[in-house]
Amino acid sequence: MNALLIIDVQNDFCPGGALPVAEGDQIVPLINGLQERFDLVVATQDWHPTGHKSFASSHGKQPGEVIDLNGLEQILWPDHCVQGSEGAKFVDALRLGKIDRIFQKGTDPEIDSYSGFYDNGHRKATGLAAYLKEKKVTTVYVAGLATDYCVKYTCLDAVREGLKTVLITDACRGVNLKEGDVEAAVAELKKAGVIVLPSSEVPERPA
Numbered sequence: 284m285n286a287l288l289i290i291d292v293q294n295d296f297c298p299g300g301a302l303p304v305a306e307g308d309q310i311v312p313l314i315n316g317l318q319e320r321f322d323l324v325v326a327t328q329d330w331h332p333t334g335h336k337s338f339a340s341s342h343g344k345q346p347g348e349v350i351d352l353n354g355l356e357q358i359l360w361p362d363h364c365v366q367g368s369e370g371a372k373f374v375d376a377l378r379l380g381k382i383d384r385i386f387q388k389g390t391d392p393e394i395d396s397y398s399g400f401y402d403n404g405h406r407k408a409t410g411l412a413a414y415l416k417e418k419k420v421t422t423v424y425v426a427g428l429a430t431d432y433c434v435k436y437t438c439l440d441a442v443r444e445g446l447k448t449v450l451i452t453d454a455c456r457g458v459n460l461k462e463g464d465v466e467a468a469v470a471e472l473k474k475a476g477v478i479v480l481p482s483s484e485v486p487e488r489p490a
């Protein structure tokens with residue numbers, strides 16, 4: 284079994300949103316088309332309570348500053364993907380009909396969660412790994428936002444879970460807080476064993 288993992292395709296990560304990723308909205312038609320080809324489609328949703336400790340505003344600091352949060356290095360972000368807000372919604376154009384399950388993350392105010400599998404301290408699971416195991420998924424293809432954060436950490440955890448992991452490059456966009464962050468993330472993923480492919484090389488019927 285294979286699965287397409289659609290990571291955080293939410294309004295706040297698109298142009299006009301609170302934590303905009305350049306061209307974040309442009310991957311949606313591609314992701315909609317890709318959904319048809321997979322046995323299973325799963326989405327993640329960044330889903331923070333108000334006052335989440337990854338928000339700069341929770342510390343009277345500026346976005347981009349780095350703090351120690353309960354023993355982990357934390358980049359501070361603008362308030363984003365607040366539970367129930369417009370910004371936390373999936374992008375309108377994203378087809379939801381083929382999505383089998385949605386996993387929400389970042390719900391614990393004390394710890395951030397970039398990966399769709401675990402929080403940043405690997406303390407709590409979202410249930411995604413168990414779900415994929417139950418569905419006998421052995422290969423995951425990953426698309427969404429943002430390449431250098433949530434997509435990256437989802438891919439790294441997928442490999443750690445023993446899944447064959449494929450990053451679909453043009454179905455992702457990155458934050459690029461620093462120039463070159465996306466390229467560095469892709470290089471790190473390749474080194475970790477992630478297969479990196481453009482959508483044109485994704486098989487019509489993935490094995």
Ligand code: VGL
Pocket residue numbers: 291296329360397428429430431432433434
């Ligand atoms: C993300 C930063 C903060 C992401 C989520 O989806 O990549 N990035 N929260």
Ligand code: ZN
Pocket residue numbers: 329331337363364389
């Ligand atoms: Zn977040």
